[in-house]
Amino acid sequence: MKKFLKILLGISTVVLFGWVVYYLYNQSKKDPVVYETASVEISDIVKKTVATGSVIPRKEIEIKPQESGIITEIYVEAGDEVKKGELIAKVQIIPEMVQVNNAESQLNKAKIRFKNAEIEYKRKKDLYDGGVIAESEYLDEVMAYENAKEDMNAADNNLQLIKEGVTRKMGAQTNTIIKATIDGMVLDVPVEVGNSVIKSNTFNDGTTVAILADMGNMIFKGKVDETEVGKIKEGMDLELSIGAIEEQKYNAKLEFIAPKGVEENGAIQFEIKAAVNLKEGQFIRSGYSATADIVLDRRDSVYVIKEKLITFSNDSAFVDVEIADQQFEKREIETGLSDGIQIEVKEGLSKDDKIKVPKS
DSSP states (O other): OHHHHHHHHHHHHHHHHHHHHHHHHHHHOOOOOOOOEEEOEEEEEEEEEEEEEEEEESOEEEEOOSSOEEEEEEOOOTTOEEOTTOEEEEEEOOOOHHHHHHHHHHHHHHHHHHHHHHHHHHHHHHHHHTTOSOHHHHHHHHHHHHHHHHHHHHHHHHHHHHHHSOOTTTTTOOTTEEEOSSSEEEEEOOOOTTOEEOOOBTTBOOOOOEEEEOTTSEEEEEEEEHHHHTTOOTTOEEEEEETTSTTOEEEEEEEEEOSSOEEETTEEEEEEEEEEEOOTTOOOOTTEEEEEEEEEEEEEEEEEEEGGGOEEETTEEEEEEEEETTEEEEEEEEEEEEOSSEEEEEESOOTTOEEEOOOO
């Protein structure tokens, strides 16, 4: 029995030893390295920078009243299209009592002067008709009478202007009617009937009654970082992407680059403006946020490869080209424009070449 156990233990030891050797052998055995390859492609290379901003009307006008008072009528609402001269709102003037009192006092004085001048005029006319006084003396009295009459009318008109903002002679002309100053769309009407409004003066910008804009003439207004502003110039093409309008691009042309930058969050930003090319029937709401791709340079239909396939050494570029199955040779190439992902290959490769993809 003991002999049988010894034999069994010996066999078990041999088997265990063999398994350990086999395991260690397999562990030490390495699989051959197989490299993937990439092809040379024909494609377009576009180098661009990105600017963020918004799309706004080129011309946005704030309509303000010519007289202070209370809004009694509003004839438009946001979204309406208006023509120059169309009615926007009407203001009822609330005069200051001091001004009214002074104007009434001036009118009363003018009436008194006119009555006296009228009496004197009639007296001198009778004397002139009777040949008692000379013509020159009579004409002087006629002039004094006409001046007194005009002063009375002016005082009366002044009182009407203060109270109502219009005189009988003015007809349809009045400062109490607010009209559109341009053709365009009403973007906002920030007042309501009953609101008090103030006209523009030295100490106040005045109350905005409506905001008008030409929505057919839009611009992109954005910011470019100082590291990119030196690469752009007026006249460059932009491609706008508007977040609120998916799957649609808009063309624009750069027309302004600010000569002075502004610091924002520790970086210097330069303002740019570009005219948006709207096709017939296209409409963009004012204030949409947008991203502009500014094309710095481009190459069309050229040989390109992934930039990660290239090894750079001493200002030279090299790739490993497959000459046989999993056999590669290093080859120098001449590169061109890069967009950060793909790079143009000017010389050194053909369309059929396979490039080794380095192991990451």
